[in-house]
Amino acid sequence: MENIKTAQVYKQMVKWQLIATISVAVLAFVLAESTGAVSGKHAAISALAGGMSAVLGGLAGALIAKSGDKKNNAGAILITMLKAEAVKIFIIALLLFLTFKLYNEHLVPIALILGLAASAILSGAAFFGLDKK
Amino acid sequence: MEAVQFLATIQAYTGIGIGLIIGLGAAGACIGIGIMCASFLEGAARQPEMIPALQGKVFLLLGLIDASFIIGVGLAMMFAFANPLLSVVPH
16 A cells, blocks of 8 residues: 555645535536526635635645654654644634625625535545545 | 514524534534544554555545534534524514
8 A cells, every 4th residue: 555645635635625616616606697696706705715714724734734744653643633633623613704704795605605515525535536546 | 672582582592503513513523533543543553554554544534524514613603693594583
């Protein structure tokens, strides 16, 4: 079995997250424009805000998790991973809070949730990319 | 006055819902992470040479397990800051 470094995993993860975020943003724009219920521009921005929260949180987590690559002790690696995950969740929650506070007037909540959900779930699709290598 | 009572009731029940979304989501994620970390430590103890190969996958799976919790946090924030249920209260 090959040695898969955290940076490689993150590259795959961010690729899938960006694909998911942009797809949902385009879908939100088209749906909002066709129904006319909300502005397409604001729906797309909301979806991008949701998706990018997950991407930036993942980036912060990856930077911390990368430091665990040099360690050989399983316990130390696990602690680093859990630290990275805690930072990731904190950053995502903070960015979502800021989005809801600062962009409240034009925010389309359902588009934001869909962008966030697609980005968070599809990060797992990186697993298939790693298995192919 | 009735509108204010409706508003208070909706906000109270929404508060309980937000607590349940975050609390149960966190509990589920913690159980999942606990099981996965235990398996990682067990695998590392049996075959230490597999640690580098498992490391990246553990990071990826941590994110996947936490996805449901993160979505829950997003939904909870939606109910906290832009509650769609409040629209039924007449102004």
